[in-house]
Amino acid sequence: METTTVRSPGERVETVTAIAAAGLVKSFGKVHAVRGVDLTVRAGEIVAFLGPNGAGKTTTIDMLLGLSHPDAGSVEVFGRTPRAAIAHGLVSAVLQTGGLLKDLTVRETLRLTASLFAETRPVDEVLERAGIREIADRKVAVCSGGQQQRLRFAMALLSDPGLLILDEPTTGMDVEGRRSFWSSIRADAARGRTVLFATHYLDEADEYADRIVLMSQGRVVADGTTSEIKNLVSGRVVHATLRGADQVALAALPDVESVEAQGDRIAIHTKDSDAVARYLLTQTPARDVEITPQNLESVFLALTSEGEAA
Known part of the structure; x- marks a missing residue:
């Protein structure tokens, strides 16, 4: 089987898949949030993770990030446990809220984040790739919601991860901002980065995803290209x-x-x-x-x- 080489800071890792999850189960008391989810994502794919509220998307993402452990099943990220993959700089996440100190400038935020890693990409480079170089000296407190999301994206790029997990990444962005953001994501994927994103903007999934995984009631109910998904419903x-x-x-x-x-x-x-x-x-x-x-x-x-x- 052909392998894909994924770079992390200071090393090279050969792996077949970016994400390999099998039979994931997670319950909270009587609430069965995830019921036997299987998910395989190849390196370099852009995968949209869709589903209504309560479908189990966030719980699944938490298990992929090692923030919670499955009650049953297994998950590997680049052949490692999620926490090991994160520790090696292979995974970064862009979440909707949290993680920002409002009294720092955009550049100071990135420098502080970079200090947490042994090796990172240059701050000016990630500012450019995230499209926020012109607001580098602006305090986070006066940045718009869309600009703060771009800052979170820049923070995620610092470790040069092989996998980006995005939760509603374009919340607060205007139409032009969304288009520019996805252009950056496409460029990253072309260089081999893997992207898994959850969104309520179905047009984003339709236009930018290579593949769509649709969850409902804790299960994957559809998995395929946009055209394959559309063909599942007749008429x-x-x-x-x-x-x-x-x-x-x-x-x-x-x-x-x-x-x-x-x-x-x-x-x-x-x-x-x-x-x-x-x-x-x-x-x-x-x-x-x-x-x-x-x-x-x-x-x-x-x-x-x-x-x-x-």
Whole structure:
């Protein structure tokens, strides 16, 4: 089997996978947070970790970071225990909150963090890669939420980790900031860094992830590329402009699963898009008819609803 070489400060480590988790189980009293999760992530992948609140994402991430231990199952990061991998600078995390001293400047924060490691990347380099060099002398207290998230990203880059775990990394960023952030992530992944990120922005997962892992009720309910995930839910969506649409009549058409309306624009989820389009074009004054595959949001809702029903 081909191996991937991953560099950490001062050494080279050869490993097959970045993350290898098998049968992870974690409960808190009567709450079964994680129920037998298997997860394998290859080095260099960008993986979106999705799921509704309470799906078990955060608990799983905590076990990957060694912040909690599974009740059953095993987890290795670059062939080591999570804590050993972190101790060797192979793993960094960017979390939503905490970890920042508001009275320090951005540069001082990075210098303080760098002092905790035997070897790090230059502070100016990580400032540049995180896109915050122009605010290096600004106090953390007056940085925006998005700028503070970029600072956390810069802190994570200092040890030059092989694996970055990101929890809602673009919270507080504007559209341009999000685009710039993901451009940096893509560049890092192209150099071999592995990225696992949890997000509520489904468009980010759709656009930037190589692969999507979807959790619901403590289990992985889907795992694959964006196109593979979308194909798990049958049917398509027929969009059309139809003033005064009779949603009840449209919902009664054969193989129609749901009808949504926003102003004069309607979206019909159906297993027979040709029949629905034919009806709209011949029996109604509908115009601008368009047929598209299921989007990630509709698949997310369908698969997680199935998980809740189970």
